[in-house]
Amino acid sequence: MIELESVSKKFGATIALHETDLCIDARRTTVLIGPSGCGKSTILRLIIGLLEPTTGTIRIEGQPVSASNVLALRRRIGYVIQEGGLFAHLTAAQNVLLMAKHLKQPAGQMQTRLRELCELTHFPENALTRYPVELSGGQRQRVSLMRALMLQPSVLLLDEPLGALDPMVRARLQDELKEIFERLQQTIVLVTHDMAEAGFFANLIVLLNEGRVVQTGTLDDLRTRPASTFVRDFLHAQRGLAAI
């Protein structure tokens, strides 16, 4: 479980996140959604300690995030971003194993885990020796996901993981990702601006606008009982929604 208690974030005079209380349930998929600049990515960065909150406290499984435990916490959190953030100087396998090697895990254990992950993410094992520039966009995101899952984290954060992919690849990866989420049974927080994607993945949707949580609920809740005109407008702006 991840709790945000009166958490806010300011960058100089700009408020990225107003004081927010938010509870993200364990073993469920929570989707943060909203227009650009609504504060959804800021929340992810606050959780993983890339940003420090201006006010308030963040607790991960009851433990407050602080400078002293942030490294240990990060190793229990997987983080996948839109561009993948793969390290160009390392092969796919080296990217995935970087942290495990840094923590000096036994080689046999690492290889077993690597094969498991290939199987889970449908990544071809013979492509493990390739460098990021030699991989397709979809393959890169699979490697990024494997890297995030390598240390068997209890929390998985994904910041628009499929945002940079073309629609065909994206649709296939959505299916696969959902299947992975179901197999993992982990606390998952996914950020997107696509309501269809949110509805597809989410147990719970958190809709944000201008640094505030506007409404929390299922897609149905948002559709049938919009908390404000913004909620209705945001849903209407998503054209493909009727197809779900």
Added chain:
Amino acid sequence: MKSAAILFTIFAFCPVAQPQQIVVGSKKFTESYVLGEIAKTALQNAGFTVEHKQGMGGTIILWEALRGGKIALYPEYTGTIAEEILKTTQPLSTAEMRALLRQKGVGMTGELGFSNTYALVMQRDRAAKLGIRKISDLRNHPELNIGVTHEFLDRQDGWAPLSARYGLQMHNVRGIDHALGYAALANGSIELKDAYSTDAKIAENNLIVLDDDLHFFPQYKAVFLYRLGTDHRAVAALEKLAGTLDETRMTRLNAEAERTKNYGLAAALYFGEKPKRLAGELVGKIGRWTWRHLELVGASLVLAVVAGIPLGIRASRPGAISDFILAASGVIQTIPSLALLALLVPLPFFGISPATAIFALFLYSLLPIVRNTATGLQDIPAAVRESAAALGLEPHAQLWKVFLPLASRTILAGIKTSAIINVGTATLAALIGVGGLGEPIISGLNLNDYRTILQGAIPAALLALLVQFVFDGLDRVIIPKGLRLKQ
């Protein structure tokens, strides 16, 4: 068989076929050595076997050796002949001098061209401080420490008659070896000494020649004195040298001889040819210069990498300290290298030493390395930085395992730039006597001799190419493969 033996006997005793050994003598100073070598080469070219007895001593020793037949010839000066050998006080014409010498069984060649007169020299700044420009100015400074050659001390045209003519009453006059005298002059243990006007040391040590305002010193035109009865072809070969050496040329040969301590080489320069045995020496010398050059470049580059990369890492973060680091390494780059050396030499620890050259080169190497390290790190995309942090890597592990490898291409390019610039800049090390490929370049410039310049310039250019080539190879080893692949 019998006739063959007769033929052999005839050939063996035939004076035409018999190689004649000629012994050349010289006095104990550079110019005399060089002239001796020139005579030796000229005679060898005329088909004689020649031995050169270098630096036998002063005038009397050489004159006696000539008269006694130990040597066949030696270089001498007309002034010395008149004053020391013929001991006349009357001015003599060349013909009169020849006639007088003939009576003593000695011949004299025509004048070689230059006149090497005696001169009194002082350190330029010391003379300026005391207000001394001419010899008569010495009257006001009887306390000066004077060190003259023993020969000058005793000569008829030397110290005593000079003092009498100028009315000098100097308190501290002592005899000192000619070459050592220059060192003594440089470190201030003496303040005035005698010299020869074509001496390369005068310009080299920034000395001033005192004006001979009462015209005491006679003209000293160089000639060869030879024993009458020396093979006429040998004399003809020596006569060919007459009029071929003007002052500029002689000074240049002296400078070359002083620099290389190789009088044969200076003589070869006169004949405009390189003796075969010198080819090997040249290769050896270029090898030594190149090695020293590599030492300077290598040591300074290692220091610059060790200091420059950490500075670059620090400068990659935003803030005033970073601005300062980049500005400071930029400002160093704008100081002319000559000025930087001049600024370092007076500092304690540095002085005239390889450390000074290495430190100056180190300072010049910093900017490309610092700037490229900073830029390389700053250019890493935010997504990659975030990913490295989000994995839970400690900051130093992020740097070593992710950021530095990703920036390696840019950092290496900076090091390569520094190395290549350094190969060029290191030639200036020769200005402070540290050697390297700048040595022939700078001597060549001083002597206006492009061949000597090329002896340094060509290896330096090749070295720069080699450095580039080596670094291109290093790219393959150091830059990770993933960064070298094309999408």
